[in-house]
Structure formats: structure tokens, C-alpha cells
Amino acid sequence: MQTRHIQTDRLTQHILEAGSGPLVLLVHGFPELAISWRPQVEALAAAGFHAVAPDMRGYGAAEKPGDRSAYGVLDLVGDLVDLVHALGETSCTVVGHDFGASVAWHCALTRPDLFRAVFCLSVPFQPRRAKGPPTAAMTAISKRLGVGDLYINRFQPDDAHHAFDADPATALRRMFYAYDGATPDSRQSTGFLPEGVSLTASIADDATLPPWMSEAHFEEYVAAFAADGFKGPLDWYRNLDANWAATAFLQDARIRVPAGFVVGERDPVRHYAGPAEAGLKDWLTDLRLQQIIPGAGHWIQQERPDEVNALLLDFLEQAGR
Template sequence: MQTLRIKTDGLTQQVLVSGPDDGPLVILIHGFPELAISWRAQVEALGAAGYRALAPDMRGYGGTDRPERREDHTILHLVGDMVDLVRSQGREHAFVVGHDWGAPVAWHCALIRPDMFRAVAALSVPFQPRIPKAPPTELMRALSKRLGLGDFYINQFQAEDAHLEFEADVAGALKRAFYSYDGATPQARRSNGFQSNGQTFLTAVGDDVTLPPWMSEAHFDEYVAAFTGSGFRGPLDWYRCIDLNWKLTAAFQDTRVTVPSAFLVGSSDPVRAYAGQHEAGLKNWATDLRRQMEIDGAGHWVQQERPGQVNAFLLEFLASL
């Protein structure tokens, strides 16, 4: 594997790369709070299988440029970055894979540019259709009130200074995030996304957290160093753009993902508590859904918790194309 810096339109992206220059192009999109290195096992496996695998640090993260304006982190910017990455390789087509926040980006790559992104695989987060009646944060507040579970973390992230809590203790914040969404964490201590009694995404976890079994100290130090340098403002701006995304994607209301697709989720992924409702109807929105798989006992960080199974899933799906 190599780490390259690739200049695209208005952005320089740091990218983890493996595989032959002329291999079929596969782009892997990470989520929050992750980096390209979360795909290390997949980049290696795909490259060894003859694919040209690229995993970028996404806009606002790690070694990639960090735009100052919040409104420069919309879903259209993120899809545009992936289009530019394909073009930077002299290509017209690619397969796209996304995890966590990267999954909605991957779904929208396939939704908006099916001519370029010929297939999509998503981990943890299924395609979530646009709901026309109200912006997402308004619907989330109504859901929180109806369930009586407290504040939903995405609503808390809308605050202008929400990123400062993460930056005050980068190592502590990352450790809490990884612990509270991991499959090895006792179920009672996994996050359900809602915080009560004035708690936040971080304080709700507690102090006695440990690194997940799959996370070495050296690997964790890579995350800490990267986020110490780049901060959390950009990553949280992704969340702070979700209502703007809702406005910008009105033209795609009721549009289906028509390219071949696949979806994988861990059985113990806490995100299923709020995004899992879309799993059952996924085939209605991804009309060429070819495989839907659950990995028993895996949590949210599925490609790092179960790299062998995820590699096999992706390679089988890509080979079928």
C-alpha cells in the first residue's frame, strides 16, 4: 500500500492506495470518527485480488484539505470529491463502498451518478430515502420527544461548538466513540444514540472505557495523531449540513438506486437502533440489491472487527459483477 496526495478540483485528498494501475477501480469511503486507515485490510485484500483500491481521508479529515465553511461539507460536495477522485485516475467508471457516514455518500454516488459508479456496497447504514414532510433534525427532535429517550446525538452535534468537546481530549473522545459502538462492548453499555439527563455523546459513555479487541495501541495512536492535527470541526460539519442536504436533494425525491448493490451490517451494531428501520425495505429503494448480509456478533466498526468476513463479502460481490 502507498499513501498518496492527489489534487482534485479545489481539494487535495490524502489517499491510501493498493493494486495494479489498470485494475478495476474501487473507492472506499470511511465514516465518523474514522480515516482511510479504517479500510487498511480491505485495501490490501482488494489490491491483492487485482483491483485498484483507493481509500481517501474524506473532506475535513486527516491529511485531506479542510474547508473552513460549514456549507462546503454537503452531500453534493462529498459526492463531487469522489467523482473528482475517479477522474484523477483517468477513469470513467468505479465501484464504490461506504461505511457509516461513508455509506450515505456511497449510496448518493450511485443515486446521482449511476453512469460513473456502476455498483455500490454499503456497510452499517442502509439507503435512507428522503422524507419530504420536514427537515431531518426536526423529525429527529420529534422522535426523541415521542420516545422520551432524551436528545439524539445528531441534534446535539448541530451546536456551533459541539466539536470542542471532542478536541478537549482527543484520545478520550475517540476511545469513548469506538468503545460505545463496538460489538465486544457489553450490550448495556453500547450507545443507542440518545442522551438523557443533560449528557452528551461522550459523557454518556463513562470514563472506564477500553480499546476494542481489534484496536492495537499503535493503530489507535494513528487516529489520535490525525485528529489532533485536523480537529473535529470538519467531521461535525457533515452532521451540521444534514438539513441543507435535505434541501439540496429535493430534485432526487423518490429516486431509486438502480445499479447493483449489496449491504452488510453487524448484528450488534448500535446504529441499527435508529437506521435499522430501513433495512427491511432496502430492496424497494435499491432495486438491484444482490446481497444483504448480517455478521453475527459484530458491532459498528465491522470492517475492522471482522476484516476477513468483510473482505470475502466485498470480493464475492465485486466478482459477481
């Protein structure tokens, strides 16, 4: 594996890559980096693919535009379109995790000519709601259920990232712990927060690193977020309503390229993203693979790399990629 900067139309991007052959792009989520995909980059390269994991806009060694409006989903899709072209390719498979899954789904939805197959982890495809912007809907659902605010709504204020910036190591440790499959049910986060309690404050003070994460690996995350902060990553979330407004043209659109979806049985995202196994086939017209991994949590490609790698390679074979 190697890392390098690569100039695209709009940004200087930073990528982790290995191998040669058909291109597979790996899109991380929050609070992750390209290094979240090391096991997959290695396995894909060994299987005859060119695996490329970028630090996404606002993260790690990538460029970080200052304006929050620069982090809309169509900008993020555009970065991946630019990256494919800069790598000298005309098509690829796109793989996404967490918010990176939402970006990957939109890649396949908007540019099926370029993104010829899509494989996502943890966050299922969620079609655009016709009834209004998502943050208002999240608030209404939380109030109806009486479960407090969804953490995504707490990310909306312009200063929400300050709490994370104040102590990146504690924030990262608590988030990795609270969404991990090895964490007991009573200590996992549900994503819903009591009034006046932040996401990190809702997690136990004695949170430890997940079993799969070494101190050295954790320090890579801490160094990256301590250097550049959480503003860019949270700006992804602050564009949710703007994304809804910008994607009216995608209302009722379906993904028609070969698709796969994998989720951990104990992924807390299932508390608020809906039952991932229900209804996907209605929106993914060529759903080739759908799998729940028993006992796994949210950081699935790092928690269960062997299982995820096997499923991904099987999907690529089925999709003819």
C-alpha cells in the first residue's frame, strides 16, 4: 500500500492505494479516514483490483474548504467522479461505509455509467422523502417516540464541532466504543440523546478502545483530527437539508446497477436508519447480495475484515467486475 496526493479538477486529493486491475473506490464515513479501509485495500489488491481509498473532502490530508455549503452530497459525488478521471479510468465499483455509504449510493444513482456497481456497509439506501427536509422529520420522529434528539440534529449548529475539537482523543475513543459490536447493549449508543446531553457526554467516561483497534492505529486518527478538527466532517451533516433541496430531480429514482449491502447485527445505526433488510429490493433493482453479520457493530470493515472482504469479493465476482 502507498499514499499519494493526486490533483483532480477541483481539489488536491489524498489517497491510499494498492494493486492493479479494475478500479474499486472505498469511501469512508464519520469519524473515519482512508486508513479505515486498509484490510480491504490489501485484500482487493491481492485479488487483482486497483483499490483506492481517499481521505474525503474535509478529512485527513484532503483539502478542507471553509464554506459549509462546499460539503453537499453532490460535491462529494463530484469529487469521486473527478478522482476516477484523474486515475485514468472510465468506470469503477464504489464501496461506502456510514455517511460514505450515502455518498456511494448517490454515485450509483446519479452516474451509473461511471459507477457500474455499488456495495455499501452499515447505512442502507434511503430514498428522498417527498414531504420535506430530513432534520425536521428527525425532530418529529424523536418527539413522537419520546427518545430525545437524534445526534444528527445536534450536529446542525455552526459551533457543534467545538466540543469535539476540545478533546479529539476522548471524542474519538467514546464514539468508537459506543458503536462497536463488542460493547454491551446497555453501553452502546442508540443515537438518541437526552435534552442538554451531547453525543460524547452520553457515552461512559471509562470507554475503551474496541478490541480490533490498536493504540497505534487509534493515534493515527487522533493526530489527523487534532491537526484539522471536526468542522469539515460535521459540515457533511449540516448539508442534509440542502441535499434534500438539491436532489429533487432524484425523487423516486432507483439504483439499477448491481448492488450489495452488508450490516452488523448489533450496529446502533439500525435504531434510526430503519430495518436495513426491509424494502431494499424495491429501490435497488439489481440487488445481488444482502447480509447481516451476527454480533458485528458499526465499524464493520474494521471489526470483521475477513467476513467483509469475502462478501465484497463474492459480490465483485457476481457483478462481473
